[in-house]
Amino acid sequence: MISISNVTKHHKGATRPAVDGVSFEIERGDFVFLVGASGSGKSTLLRLMLREEIASKGDIFVLGQNLVTVPSRKVPVLRRKMGVVFQDFRLLPNKTVFQNVAFSLEVIGKSSAFISEAVPEVLALVGLGEKAERYPNELSGGEQQRVALARAIVNKPDLLLADEPTGNLDPATSADIVALLEKINQAGTTIVMATHDVGIVDRLKRRVIELRQGVIVRDDKKSGYETALPNTDQIEMPAASEEQK
Amino acid sequence: MISISNVTKHHKGATRPAVDGVSFEIERGDFVFLVGASGSGKSTLLRLMLREEIASKGDIFVLGQNLVTVPSRKVPVLRRKMGVVFQDFRLLPNKTVFQNVAFSLEVIGKSSAFISEAVPEVLALVGLGEKAERYPNELSGGEQQRVALARAIVNKPDLLLADEPTGNLDPATSADIVALLEKINQAGTTIVMATHDVGIVDRLKRRVIELRQGVIVRDDKKSGYETALPNTDQIEMPAASEEQK
Amino acid sequence: MKLGFVFREIGQSLSRNVSMIVSIVLVTFLSLTFVGTAGLLQAQIGQMKTYWYDRAQVAVYLCTDTSPSDACPQGEASADVKATVDAALKAATLQPFVEKFYFEDHQAAYDKFQEQFKGNAVAKYVTPQQLNETFWVKVKDPEKSAVIVESFTGVAGVEEVRDQRSYLDQIFSILNAASIAAVGIAAIMLASAVLLISTTIRLSAFSRRREIGIMRLVGASNFYIQLPFILEGVVAATIGSLLASGAVVAIVQFFVQGYLATRLPLTSFVGLDDALLLTPLLLVAGIGLAALASGVAIRRYLKI
Amino acid sequence: MKLGFVFREIGQSLSRNVSMIVSIVLVTFLSLTFVGTAGLLQAQIGQMKTYWYDRAQVAVYLCTDTSPSDACPQGEASADVKATVDAALKAATLQPFVEKFYFEDHQAAYDKFQEQFKGNAVAKYVTPQQLNETFWVKVKDPEKSAVIVESFTGVAGVEEVRDQRSYLDQIFSILNAASIAAVGIAAIMLASAVLLISTTIRLSAFSRRREIGIMRLVGASNFYIQLPFILEGVVAATIGSLLASGAVVAIVQFFVQGYLATRLPLTSFVGLDDALLLTPLLLVAGIGLAALASGVAIRRYLKI
Ligand SMILES: Nc1ncnc2c1ncn2[C@@H]1O[C@H](COP(=O)(O)OP(=O)(O)OP(=O)(O)O)[C@@H](O)[C@H]1O
């Protein structure tokens, strides 16, 4: 499903690569957590898998294509088989919740009959059935996050990339969402999820890939959030760390 | 400092008020956590205190002014004494980190001498000293959140309103930020912080106001995140709840 | 209030919308040039009116031997006829209308003809006797010249009475039509300029609504928020107005004075002074419209 | 490909940018009307050229008794002179240039004069003897009429040789100047129309960059993303072009045919057929420019 080998991403103007010589494989049907400190490269890795960014070095095979070399015109077809939840939601402010979800089906040419059936179903699934006609700025942060999740899963993707999908949710709602993700995963969708939520990672006991400054420092099956490695990220935050002492 | 009595906010088109008959007082120098499920009204309450929204009913006294009746032209002066961190950061995409923080000082007419001293200082404080020349889209989610925090505190406000300022941070960075907030609080700034982070609330043992569907269900001094009340929010999410069972 | 900051913001916004600004400048330029041209035409009409109406006269043509026989059955007008007309013009009834009059005999008419058609083949075919003797009557109020015309039309020995103003009115009506056309085009173009300015400002505000929102939240005053947007429209419109003023001055200098005036030396044309009188009006119109359009456009982004 | 969806998106975008669209429509309308007017003027010049050049002749005026004595010391041209000219025109040297020629005697010239100056006071002063006898020479190639002029200028008994084309060239140069002015204004306005269209589309794309970004991320194809934006510019430009076509047809129908043609019945003017020939060109120009401008403007938002 996903095969990443020796991938490095160096942003222009950045002092060090955001992702630095990373290699791993993910099987069809896996549920993988990406963890690591703020700025460790989780979002960058997910964007590379979506070909929103292109790797500086290495190969990224997703759904049978090498994203580093695939021509632009083949990308849309590839993306139709992926779902994605962004850290910043990326909802359309001038469309209602329903339209936001429907939009992603319309642009890939789904019939309106399909849309009018699938969208209410998925909104009910994430607990937003009653807010279908609301606009994003009329929703709480957690509600917006659930709309983004609904949009990502409405087309039953083969691969779901989720960037902190519970970052703005209270523990109870988070638990509901994770249960939903588990169900989607059981139905066959591969899930890669970046998260800071200790509780969820520890409870689910799935594969955990931990990044530190763009390097994989841990890749354990059935693991938890915490690690025994010393926290070298502190060198990045001298001032704040001093304040703490 | 803050005195809220019988405040209700009913959004147009919403089925129930987002904030429903809420009353409480906050003293100068307090550190208050706002907790509650997704959609319970925390952000709305913070927006009311900033007069980004106007209450449908009730009185809101902040810094000596009743925000429900104060004329628009007096609002800018009032806001200059408040700092605010939004759930969605609200950074300017076409300005660098430095410029984003400096901008909030420039628009209120601070001298460039002051700006060129205060901004690097506050950026170092939140651990972003090295990323001053980056643009927001070149930052990770957690880094953006810290920029937003830096902007809120650079002008040493009397009152800091923070909406999930650690939502996108890993536990270690969160701890640093909270330590920073405690320090600011000790220096005299009143802090109202909406959060879902169980760990922080439980560890700090400060005043906790819990909302449920817009109503205050708990207002305890030196309390934790959890409560013994039954979780009635579940009625809002029928489908997701079913999935879980 | 730090002006440096405001100007930096305007500069950024201008450079971001540069093609928009260029089109505002062009449209303002063209529309105000048309407005200016319409103004020049009106000034020209006014000038010609005072010049020509001043000289406008009624001509009482007396019969000659070669006059058509239905108007002049007795041939050449006798001395009696001349005396009668002279007396009538001096009589109390016509006195209120007549400012002055003079008599032009055959020789004077011939001299004038030769002068007027100098070099023309016709000049050599004409003899003094063929040309009418004429009473030229200058009326006090050109609007009431009909009284004179009526008094002498059909009188024995008078071939024809002609009000010279009717010639001029034709010229004026053509110039008027041209001026109306210029005003019409100017109106359409001003409308598009106003739309354009308000749209640019609105889009500029829309694309910076986050910035505006953040400015409001950190406590910037409305004036501070509004200024860059209004100045943006005003700067573009000012450039357009200046170009239009330049164009109007150039039209007068090179086309009217440099070309027309040398070709038609007997007509008095609008001069640089008229053009220079128009330019501040154009500037005020351009800047005023821009300030208004941007002010209205930005308004709805300013609710706190 | 669901067209309903595309059209809904265009409709939304149009209604959001309505004042922008109106100004595109107005500017396209005005600029294409100027282009059309320039086209009409050129057509008019072409038409007059073929009409008049066709009739253009060289006139060889023979001396009369009243001719100036320096050109005609012997007075009235003798029969010999006429025979010489006639022979020269028939001779082999001039034959390649002359298509045909005819002789106009005093009476014919008088009749023509009376016809031409009917009702004019001059007509009655002229006698047949005063008017020149003339050889009217129709040349094969109007460009080479100078040969004839040179052959007869200065010949004894010939008062003057005049190439009638020189009169026409003056008229044409005036019309040409008007046409160039119209083209110049049209060019400035077309430039602002293109800028305006590309800016509108770019701003429209900018204000919808989130939408575009999301479309790209959910796998919409470039064509799908691009279409609404290009159509938006094209729709506005099409309306402008149609209005301009209507204006051009109206100018021909009401001004040229309805006013000028009745005033100047002897001149042949451009007709509706010319206007109708221009309209598809205006439409193609407007739509093509809009498609190009929007296509280029949207390009940089389409990198995946
Ligand atoms: N476009 C860019 N240009 C330069 N640097 C970038 C760019 N995008 C990301 N970075 C840098 O790369 C590093 C990794 O960023 P990334 O967003 O992947 O972190 P993250 O693990 O998702 O962090 P968080 O948990 O805070 O979201 C950060 O230090 C960031 O500043």
Ligand SMILES: Nc1ncnc2c1ncn2[C@@H]1O[C@H](COP(=O)(O)OP(=O)(O)OP(=O)(O)O)[C@@H](O)[C@H]1O
């Ligand atoms: N402008 C609006 N119009 C209509 N409803 C609104 C509007 N703003 C908020 N709401 C509704 O009010 C309720 C409270 O929203 P609020 O943003 O205050 O929640 P919150 O406690 O901050 O939630 P979260 O933890 O998910 O951010 C939500 O159900 C939301 O849908």
Ligand SMILES: [Mg+2]
């Ligand atoms: Mg991230």
Ligand SMILES: [Mg+2]
């Ligand atoms: Mg919230």
